[in-house]
Amino acid sequence: MQRAAATAAGRAAAAISRWTRRGGGTAISGLVAQTVAPQYVPDALNSLSSLVLVSGTNGKTTTTALIAAALRAAGHDVWTNPTGSNLERGVAAALIQRSAWHGGQRRERSAVGVFELDEWALASLLPRVRPTLVVLLNLFRDQLDRYGEIDTTAHAWREVIAGLPETTTVLANADDPLVTSVAQMHAGRVDWFGSDGPGEAAVLDPWADVRGCPRCGEPLAYDAVTFAHLGNWHCPVGDLTRPAPDVAITAVQTRGIDGLELTLATDGQHFQVEAPLPGLYSAYNVAAAVAAARALGIESAGALDAVIATGPAFGRAEVIESPQGEVVILLTKNPTSANQVLDLLAAEPERLDTLVLLNDGVADGEDVSWIWDVEFERLRTRRLTLGGRRAFDLEVRVKYAGVRPTEGDVDVVPGIAEPLDRALGRADGRLAVIATYTAMLAVRDVCVARGWATPYWTNA
Amino acid sequence: MRRTRLGDALLDERVTDGPSLSLAYLYPDLMNLYADRGNVTCLQRRCAWRGIELRVTTVAWGDSLDEPQDMYVIGGGQDRQQRAASDGLRHRHADCIGRDVADGAAMLAVCGGYQLMGRSYRDADGTVMDGLGIFDMETVHPGADVARCIGNIACRWQGAHLIGFENHGGRTFLGAGASPLAEVVKGFGNNGRDGGEGAVAGTAVGTYLHGSLLPKNPHLADHLLTMALRRVAPEYSLAPLDDDVEWRAHRAALGIAGVSERR
Ligand SMILES: [Zn+2]
Numbered sequence: 001m002q003r004a005a006a007t008a009a010g011r012a013a014a015a016i017s018r019w020t021r022r023g024g025g026t027a028i029s030g031l032v033a034q035t036v037a038p039q040y041v042p043d044a045l046n047s048l049s050s051l052v053l054v055s056g057t058n059g060k061t062t063t064t065a066l067i068a069a070a071l072r073a074a075g076h077d078v079w080t081n082p083t084g085s086n087l088e089r090g091v092a093a094a095l096i097q098r099s100a101w102h103g104g105q106r107r108e109r110s111a112v113g114v115f116e117l118d119e120w121a122l123a124s125l126l127p128r129v130r131p132t133l134v135v136l137l138n139l140f141r142d143q144l145d146r147y148g149e150i151d152t153t154a155h156a157w158r159e160v161i162a163g164l165p166e167t168t169t170v171l172a173n174a175d176d177p178l179v180t181s182v183a184q185m186h187a188g189r190v191d192w193f194g195s196d197g198p199g200e201a202a203v204l205d206p207w208a209d210v211r212g213c214p215r216c217g218e219p220l221a222y223d224a225v226t227f228a229h230l231g232n233w234h235c236p237v238g239d240l241t242r243p244a245p246d247v248a249i250t251a252v253q254t255r256g257i258d259g260l261e262l263t264l265a266t267d268g269q270h271f272q273v274e275a276p277l278p279g280l281y282s283a284y285n286v287a288a289a290v291a292a293a294r295a296l297g298i299e300s301a302g303a304l305d306a307v308i309a310t311g312p313a314f315g316r317a318e319v320i321e322s323p324q325g326e327v328v329i330l331l332t333k334n335p336t337s338a339n340q341v342l343d344l345l346a347a348e349p350e351r352l353d354t355l356v357l358l359n360d361g362v363a364d365g366e367d368v369s370w371i372w373d374v375e376f377e378r379l380r381t382r383r384l385t386l387g388g389r390r391a392f393d394l395e396v397r398v399k400y401a402g403v404r405p406t407e408g409d410v411d412v413v414p415g416i417a418e419p420l421d422r423a424l425g426r427a428d429g430r431l432a433v434i435a436t437y438t439a440m441l442a443v444r445d446v447c448v449a450r451g452w453a454t455p456y457w458t459n460a
Numbered sequence: 461m462r463r464t465r466l467g468d469a470l471l472d473e474r475v476t477d478g479p480s481l482s483l484a485y486l487y488p489d490l491m492n493l494y495a496d497r498g499n500v501t502c503l504q505r506r507c508a509w510r511g512i513e514l515r516v517t518t519v520a521w522g523d524s525l526d527e528p529q530d531m532y533v534i535g536g537g538q539d540r541q542q543r544a545a546s547d548g549l550r551h552r553h554a555d556c557i558g559r560d561v562a563d564g565a566a567m568l569a570v571c572g573g574y575q576l577m578g579r580s581y582r583d584a585d586g587t588v589m590d591g592l593g594i595f596d597m598e599t600v601h602p603g604a605d606v607a608r609c610i611g612n613i614a615c616r617w618q619g620a621h622l623i624g625f626e627n628h629g630g631r632t633f634l635g636a637g638a639s640p641l642a643e644v645v646k647g648f649g650n651n652g653r654d655g656g657e658g659a660v661a662g663t664a665v666g667t668y669l670h671g672s673l674l675p676k677n678p679h680l681a682d683h684l685l686t687m688a689l690r691r692v693a694p695e696y697s698l699a700p701l702d703d704d705v706e707w708r709a710h711r712a713a714l715g716i717a718g719v720s721e722r723r
């Protein structure tokens with residue numbers, strides 16, 4: 001009864017929020033439902049026929065979308081939180097959206113839940129639910145003012161993973177030594193995804209977040225580095241070893257913003273994949289989704305077809321058509337994702353016009369120091385416009401990086417709509433927009449207000 | 461709205477007809493939590509634009525360091541890395557650092573690195589690390605349950621402002637042998653109580669302002685270079701640079717911290 005009341009109250013709040021155009025109503029309704037019934041989320045999740053939880057610093061939204069697509073293709077009714085609203089209240093909101101008006105017991109029993117959770121929401125929720133599968137993607141330094149050190153996050157994860165029932169399967173990134181040290185705490189089945197192909201170098205970039213063995217602290221050795229601290233690593237002391245991946249990336253060819261081609265190997269079979277998802281990091285997301293489908297008993301070929309058909313999640317290399325040309329929105333959240341995006345642009349056959357938007361909201365991280373670990377020295381751009389609330393911090397960073405656009409001067413315009421207009425006004429062809437989280441939402445809002453894009457709560 | 465031409469100054473960066481400085485960047489592999497290496501990038505550029513040669517040696521935990529240095533820079537790290545850094549500093553690098561700083565080498569120690577340059581640091585678990593005692597101060601972490609000092613910070617320094625971001629659990633208290641670097645206008649500083657931020661002892665500067673401290677505070681960057689040059693080339697005076705971009709970011713950050721420039 002309490003649950004029905006929570007659903008009703010949450011729906012009402014969502015409707016009001018949408019009606020007043022304050023947003024998709026995703027978090028508001030969840031917050032209301034959670035307040036009315038604190039057990040709402042764990043109870044509802046535990047009544048689903050199976051439950052998949054996805055967490056990690058980067059790639060949660062995309063991987064969640066890919067796993068959901070694979071499950072749908074296999075005929076399942078999938079419940080998910082597709083808008084990146086990844087705190088417990090975001091999960092609550094998604095559950096409300098799908099529940100029948102009075103709580104919807106019957107429908108839930110046949111549905112599969114696939115939900116992304118931020119790193120701390122996972123630690124808080126895991127002791128209260130019985131998931132079928134927990135997917136651990138990676139751990140990168142991210143918003144230290146909000147989340148704290150990644151060693152602290154890893155410690156919290158180790159505790160909750162050690163407390164999981166043996167019936168749960170954990171799927172983890174073998175290429176991330178910190179995530180490996182977490183997943184190995186699980187008493188039940190652990191599956192791994194990772195890379196088997198040659199990396200680019202065996203030396204870590206100076207901004208890489210993990211350098212020492214999570215167990216003994218000795219500097220890790222790398223036979224191959226994919227990016228950041230991901231790769232074919234081993235501890236020189238040998239107390240922590242990289243597991244062999246069950247789903248391995250054996251070759252990757254990026255095609256810039258347009259996507260990538262990769263080869264996956266699993267169970268003695270090889271699959272060629274062309275995915276409309278850009279960047280090396282997307283290869284890990286695809287491998288994670290295929291490995292998740294495999295763990296859930298879905299055959300890999302079918303899962304791959306679904307993955308290939310799935311476009312990017314909103315704000316993640318999403319392409320928006322404007323009258324002045326294409327706008328490609330590239331979300332960046334931390335040094336790792338920003339450096340990946342810069343590599344992506346450098347791989348484009350022709351230099352693009354670029355707009356970088358840096359905000360310092362709570363969801364971006366109020367501390368903008370991290371841009372000094374973003375290698376703007378690697379930025380290849382035709383024209384360059386800088387914006388956001390911290391546009392002038394970007395200007396200093398770009399000055400010290402010695403960035404030289406091939407055309408025009410660096411334009412510095414604080415805000416969102418104004419720099420977008422400036423950049424579009426002088427753009428020639430595609431405009432790449434590199435944006436932090438709230439800047440990405442804001443620039444999308446501008447595109448929606450002008451009728452170039454649909455609001456994110458309707459294209460879910 | 462404004463247009464700027466960036467990068468022109470970099471064209472002649474290879475011309476080094478000025479004096480030569482050596483800088484030891486301590487433990488970048490352990491202590492780069494807040495992109496502290498941006499401070500080294502800043503010093504490198506500001507030297508290059510003036511024709512000063514800055515030779516940067518990155519010193520890893522296990523490296524030996526015998527050559528005397530004109531400058532030292534150390535950043536912040538996670539708890540575990542800070543413990544390793546403390547160990548390395550005391551057992552491998554205390555002698556050369558102490559010798560050079562006493563001889564007038566400039567030091568910038570930030571956040572966790574700043575804490576380790578005091579007499580001691582007691583971390584959240586109660587583990588006490590001995591510091592190098594460059595600054596007469598002690599730092600105590602009140603425990604993981606006590607709120608950290610996090611946020612934009614602005615302080616007064618030499619008739620101007622310093623602007624940055626702080627994020628530290630430990631509270632630092634200075635002894636009679638050290639003076640605060642600056643006076644807190646907005647934020648916590650050393651301990652959130654006595655209004656002091658950072659420490660100065662001779663040519664050594666310690667601070668909780670982390671990450672991109674020097675790029676947005678070019679006056680502090682040049683102050684460090686001036687101190688380092690005094691010993692190497694006493695006759696040399698640092699040429700002014702066009703710092704419009706830096707000061708604009710400085711003023712914007714002050715505004716975001718809620719501090720007006722006129723005070
Ligand atoms: Zn080890």
